């Protein structure tokens with residue numbers, strides 16, 4: 789098994805040699821996800837393709853974080869941040885994500901995201917920051 793669950797919580801982990809990849813269309817609909825994405829999120833590939841990326845949105849994430857993601861990928865072409873994601877079974881996993889815009893030769897746009905294991909200290913900072921931001925929304 790490439791991904792593992794904490795014994796004492798609903799948090800899931802993947803390894804530092806793994807990268808969770810996905811690609812969306814301009815509206816954030818998933819058009820590609822790799823095997824690790826499926827495993828860590830607990831979905832089959834068929835359950836992900838064609839679905840909005842908010843299928844893995846965790847309720848602890850403040851809305852402003854995703855506003856930042858969308859604003860930055862559209863204006864600057866990339867965004868990096870720490871995200872808590874929701875699994876199909878209600879568990880969760882933290883990622884260090886980099887999302888970027890890809891402009892194709894025909895002018896169409898897709899968005900890619902590459903996620904790696906985050907530093908634990910960054911996760912700890914985000915737990916309190918996101919709780920504070922959420923409480924203000």
Ligand SMILES: Cc1cc2nc3c(=O)[nH]c(=O)nc-3n(C[C@H](O)[C@H](O)[C@H](O)COP(=O)(O)O)c2cc1C
Pocket residue numbers: 810811812816840841842843844845846849851854857861871873885887888899900901
């Ligand atoms: C390339 C890309 C990757 C994304 N990855 C995630 C992700 O891992 N988790 C997540 O909750 N939202 C992700 N989003 C943002 C979602 O599209 C969505 O904005 C977010 O889940 C908030 O949902 P809402 O817009 O319905 O409020 C991603 C968006 C893009 C363009």
